[in-house]
Amino acid sequence: MGYKQFVADLRAAKEADIDAGVTEIRPGESEGSVSFNYTHQKLVSPLEIHVLDQNIDEYPEGSSFILFTASDCAGDSIVSFLSGLTPKLTGKSVQEVIASIARDLTTFIENPDESQEHSDEFEVADHSSQSDAWDEDDDDEDYEDQDDDAFGLSAGLPPTRQEPEIIIPLWQDKTDRQRHDLALAIDAGISVAAVGDRSGQLGEIIAMSINISRLGLTDDIHSIWGLRSSDHIMLLLQFPAGYPSLADFLTLQSHQAVYRARLGKCASIKPSLSSARSALSASQYSHKTETNDMHQVLPGEIQPPDADHQVKDDKFTPLHLFNSITTLLNQEFPALLRTRREHGLSWDSAQELLLRRTEGAHVRDANYSGSDAQHIADALEKNQKQQQTPNLPPILAQDHALEDEATFSIPLSMMLFSLRRLIQSSKYCASCHQRVTDGFEGMKPYVCSRPLCMDQYFSSGMAPGIEHDIINSPVVVDLLISFFFSAVSTLKIREVPKGLGLLTLYSEDLISYHDDLHAIAYFADRRVQMKTGGTQLRVGERLFLMDASSETGPYATILSYPLSRCLCRVTALDLEGFNFEICAFWKGSSAMPEHPITHQSLSFPTTSPDDTRSRRDGGTPVRVLRYHHLIDDLETPRCYSSLTVMACGIPPVSEMREFLIAKPGRRLSSWEKLDHQTYKLLHWIIVSNQSLIIQDNPGPGQSTDGEAPSTRLMGMPENWMQFRFLQGSPEKELTFQQEMKSSFEEQLARREKPFPTIFGWHGSHVGNWHSIIRTTLDHIKIEHGRSFGNGVYLSKDLSTSASYSGLNVTMVTSPDLVHPLPFFTWPHSVLQVGSAVGCCEIINQTDQFVTAEPYYVVNNIDWIQCRYLFVHINVHTLAESGLPFLQQTSRGSLGKLRQDPARHLLGPQSKPIDVPRSGVPIERFRMFPYLAPRWILDGENKSEEWTVGSSKGVDVDGILG
Numbered sequence: 013m014g015y016k017q018f019v020a021d022l023r024a025a026k027e028a029d030i031d032a033g034v035t036e037i038r039p040g041e042s043e044g045s046v047s048f049n050y051t052h053q054k055l056v057s058p059l060e061i062h063v064l065d066q067n068i069d070e071y072p073e074g075s076s077f078i079l080f081t082a083s084d085c086a087g088d089s090i091v092s093f094l095s096g097l098t099p100k101l102t103g104k105s106v107q108e109v110i111a112s113i114a115r116d117l118t119t120f121i122e123n124p125d126e127s128q129e130h131s132d133e134f135e136v137a138d139h140s141s142q143s144d145a146w147d148e149d150d151d152d153e154d155y156e157d158q159d160d161d162a163f164g165l166s167a168g169l170p171p172t173r174q175e176p177e178i179i180i181p182l183w184q185d186k187t188d189r190q191r192h193d194l195a196l197a198i199d200a201g202i203s204v205a206a207v208g209d210r211s212g213q214l215g216e217i218i219a220m221s222i223n224i225s226r227l228g229l230t231d232d233i234h235s236i237w238g239l240r241s242s243d244h245i246m247l248l249l250q251f252p253a254g255y256p257s258l259a260d261f262l263t264l265q266s267h268q269a270v271y272r273a274r275l276g277k278c279a280s281i282k283p284s285l286s287s288a289r290s291a292l293s294a295s296q297y298s299h300k301t302e303t304n305d306m307h308q309v310l311p312g313e314i315q316p317p318d319a320d321h322q323v324k325d326d327k328f329t330p331l332h333l334f335n336s337i338t339t340l341l342n343q344e345f346p347a348l349l350r351t352r353r354e355h356g357l358s359w360d361s362a363q364e365l366l367l368r369r370t371e372g373a374h375v376r377d378a379n380y381s382g383s384d385a386q387h388i389a390d391a392l393e394k395n396q397k398q399q400q401t402p403n404l405p406p407i408l409a410q411d412h413a414l415e416d417e418a419t420f421s422i423p424l425s426m427m428l429f430s431l432r433r434l435i436q437s438s439k440y441c442a443s444c445h446q447r448v449t450d451g452f453e454g455m456k457p458y459v460c461s462r463p464l465c466m467d468q469y470f471s472s473g474m475a476p477g478i479e480h481d482i483i484n485s486p487v488v489v490d491l492l493i494s495f496f497f498s499a500v501s502t503l504k505i506r507e508v509p510k511g512l513g514l515l516t517l518y519s520e521d522l523i524s525y526h527d528d529l530h531a532i533a534y535f536a537d538r539r540v541q542m543k544t545g546g547t548q549l550r551v552g553e554r555l556f557l558m559d560a561s562s563e564t565g566p567y568a569t570i571l572s573y574p575l576s577r578c579l580c581r582v583t584a585l586d587l588e589g590f591n592f593e594i595c596a597f598w599k600g601s602s603a604m605p606e607h608p609i610t611h612q613s614l615s616f617p618t619t620s621p622d623d624t625r626s627r628r629d630g631g632t633p634v635r636v637l638r639y640h641h642l643i644d645d646l647e648t649p650r651c652y653s654s655l656t657v658m659a660c661g662i663p664p665v666s667e668m669r670e671f672l673i674a675k676p677g678r679r680l681s682s683w684e685k686l687d688h689q690t691y692k693l694l695h696w697i698i699v700s701n702q703s704l705i706i707q708d709n710p711g712p713g714q715s716t717d718g719e720a721p722s723t724r725l726m727g728m729p730e731n732w733m734q735f736r737f738l739q740g741s742p743e744k745e746l747t748f749q750q751e752m753k754s755s756f757e758e759q760l761a762r763r764e765k766p767f768p769t770i771f772g773w774h775g776s777h778v779g780n781w782h783s784i785i786r787t788t789l790d791h792i793k794i795e796h797g798r799s800f801g802n803g804v805y806l807s808k809d810l811s812t813s814a815s816y817s818g819l820n821v822t823m824v825t826s827p828d829l830v831h832p833l834p835f836f837t838w839p840h841s842v843l844q845v846g847s848a849v850g851c852c853e854i855i856n857q858t859d860q861f862v863t864a865e866p867y868y869v870v871n872n873i874d875w876i877q878c879r880y881l882f883v884h885i886n887v888h889t890l891a892e893s894g895l896p897f898l899q900q901t902s903r904g905s906l907g908k909l910r911q912d913p914a915r916h917l918l919g920p921q922s923k924p925i926d927v928p929r930s931g932v933p934i935e936r937f938r939m940f941p942y943l944a945p946r947w948i949l950d951g952e953n954k955s956e957e958w959t960v961g962s963s964k965g966v967d968v969d970g971i972l973g
């Protein structure tokens with residue numbers, strides 16, 4: 013008996029003639045489940061019904077079926093009715109189960125009243141009082157309308173007077189249990205709403221939420237998460253099979269179907285039933301379904317710029333950025349909780365232990381040596397040491413998972429777990445969910461460095477799309493590609509796109525296959541004739557053509573090859589060769605592509621130097637290189653030069669943007685001008701950025717309203733483009749605030765008015781910034797030969813830091829000078845980045861720095877918080893590009909922040925730079941009110957801005973009675 017029998021019966025059921033509206037009997041998505049469609053003339057569309065035996069090992073005698081449906085046409089009452097059928101199904105065969113469900117459904121749909129009476133035998137509620145209630149409703153017309161809705165049936169069904177109630181004694185107890193659990197959640201500060209109706213439960217869906225403001229994060233973090241400060245973080249929970257006991261819950265396996273969870277946001281404290289339902293059905297079975305769903309509504313999808321404002325207030329929107337938390341909640345949460353409670357472990361230690369058990373047996377790794385018992389003992393000891401988590405806001409400082417059963421709440425523990433994961437999301441791999449141990453924590457969820465996780469993240473649709481960035485932040489995308497290009501072309505890159513299966517070109521290839529290709533290029537016609545024909549190539553493919561007109565020896569890389577080379581895109585194919593257009597070309601032994609001088613020539617020159625000879629001698633013999641080699645296999649210099657070439661094949665951001673906005677919903681991957689490998693590289697460049705970078709004010713000549721933008725640092729010349737810049741996990745801001753508070757507590761108590769922070773510049777060679785935005789500010793700078801100790805180097809004077817950044821001082825002081833270092837820049841860039849400098853806020857405890865003169869050398873990274881990034885750009889190419897400036901943050905003018913006069917920030921020519929108050933979190937002014945603008949202190953907004961909210965959650969629907 014058991015699974016084998018189930019499969020045999022399922023096969024028999026498929027053959028059998030069940031009729032009664034049943035079609036398409038098929039195996040379900042998990043073991044021991046079966047799905048079928050049920051049709052009835054009164055139903056708008058077929059009902060898809062899923063049946064799962066939770067106790068498949070004892071099928072059929074001991075089977076324990078649950079039923080659910082995700083079909084849109086299933087109204088509340090059908091869902092309720094289906095739930096009520098479960099007890100009747102135990103002991104039946106698959107065929108009998110299906111037949112029984114279909115028969116009962118037909119009866120129910122054709123005569124709901126009769127079914128109602130029939131169900132009375134289950135009822136234990138006080139019948140007489142309920143009858144009274146119905147009597148009162150007798151003349152209530154609204155009530156009848158509601159019923160029609162609830163059935164979701166087509167017109168023609170006689171309206172019924174009431175929802176059929178099927179209450180089973182056992183479930184009545186579960187409602188009490190659910191109420192008990194939700195009361196605990198409300199006490200802990202979580203608001204609870206019951207959405208829709210389900211007999212035997214407090215609602216069809218339970219929505220638990222807190223206002224985002226209670227997480228104590230800054231506006232910048234809200235914005236990178238796609239949230240507004242009025243939003244609620246919301247966890248939806250649904251229990252299709254009834255509310256489980258704690259003991260049952262703890263035994264659930266990862267493919268469980270007892271509950272469904274979905275993390276998202278909602279402007280209202282109670283979501284609409286339809287939005288909640290669709291969010292849950294999208295994630296209901298497996299990760300596979302979820303991935304499909306993501307393809308439709310990924311954050312990277314094109315949305316009209318104002319879509320956010322049109323969203324209805326009560327619409328629940330899944331937070332796709334945090335899909336990994338949803339997956340974890342639906343699959344591993346019960347096992348994690350069980351492990352925690354069994355051994356008294358933390359979430360992290362429980363997760364490590366589970367990984368040891370599932371993976372450890374196969375891995376011969378030092379990490380897995382020692383027994384479980386030893387691991388548990390170590391973990392407990394570690395917990396003792398890390399007992400305190402002072403940086404979490406009060407709501408998250410609660411743990412709850414280890415409470416006794418009498419005071420334990422399943423939904424509360426899930427909600428607290430979700431919130432904690434949310435705020436620490438960048439500490440965990442979005443693919444394997446393990447804590448990232450590489451040390452760096454970014455702003456957004458990302459993956460650990462294990463090749464498997466990288467590959468899965470980028471290939472399975474888990475990673476966010478990039479369309480949204482290209483449309484809304486084209487300048488930032490240009491900047492990210494420029495940083496990458498500078499890093500690979502100057503060999504300064506530390507983070508390389510390995511583990512993605514990225515294919516690139518490799519010069520050895522052609523030297524050995526030279527004789528077979530017989531390719532002749534006619535540059536004037538953009539045509540290559542090949543003996544093998546062009547049909548094995550693909551239109552859109554990038555090819556690298558190398559002049560093969562003279563004998564050449566081995567060269568270290570394709571970029572040290574002494575003859576002309578070009579990167580081209582295949583535009584047409586035939587049996588004799590292919591046509592192409594040039595993406596970039598290199599002359600002589602220069603490693604850098606020929607560089608456009610002005611914007612007009614941003615697309616490469618229409619004739620190459622080889623053209624005259626092509627015409628004269630009837631073509632140039634060339635070697636043709638394809639993207640055929642795994643980047644992971646190339647050693648360093650070849651890898652870097654291959655990536656340099658590939659980056660030249662990324663089209664200008666403005667062109668990609670034009671393609672996307674021409675037709676809403678377009679995906680970049682479907683663009684014929686972008687081949688798959690180049691797309692993968694671009695995707696990685698954008699998504700792997702772990703810092704928040706937002707264009708902060710209009711670029712040169714782009715100021716829209718004529719007024720001086722309030723967010724601009726006053727005194728910076730216009731060829732320094734300003735970006736908002738934040739590094740580290742969302743928790744880092746909280747840590748920074750905490751450090752500030754503890755540093756100045758005594759002074760504040762003495763009623764002194766200290767300046768809690770100072771500002772400093774952090775300069776680094778432009779080739780380092782690709783790594784800086786993925787890791788952290790550069791520490792020691794031995795390369796400059798004047799080390800003042802270990803730590804991050806900052807300076808109050810821009811000239812000092814700019815000299816670190818590869819830019820000489822005269823350039824800093826003459827705004828109109830076009831920088832003389834074009835060879836470091838991405839050829840398609842409109843920014844033509846010549847230099848980049850970070851502007852950071854530092855805790856003003858200079859006597860505790862490693863040194864404060866002539867630089868600030870700070871070795872406590874918690875004392876530094878990045879605020880701005882300034883990029884030295886070519887104002888002409890940007891102005892001519894037509895790239896629009898899109899304001900992403902709307903922060904009002906708060907005036908300038910008062911700075912410590914002894915350590916005022918200095919800009920070009922050592923003139924003072926004023927930092928706007930909007931550059932620091934508003935929380936600052938609560939801690940140090942004398943720094944606040946007057947209107948904030950006096951204004952009526954005060955209470956709203958600063959109150960953290962009551963400690964109790966809201967019982968939205970009065971479910972606690």
Ligand SMILES: [Zn+2]
Pocket residue numbers: 441442443444445446459460461462465
């Ligand atoms: Zn991982």
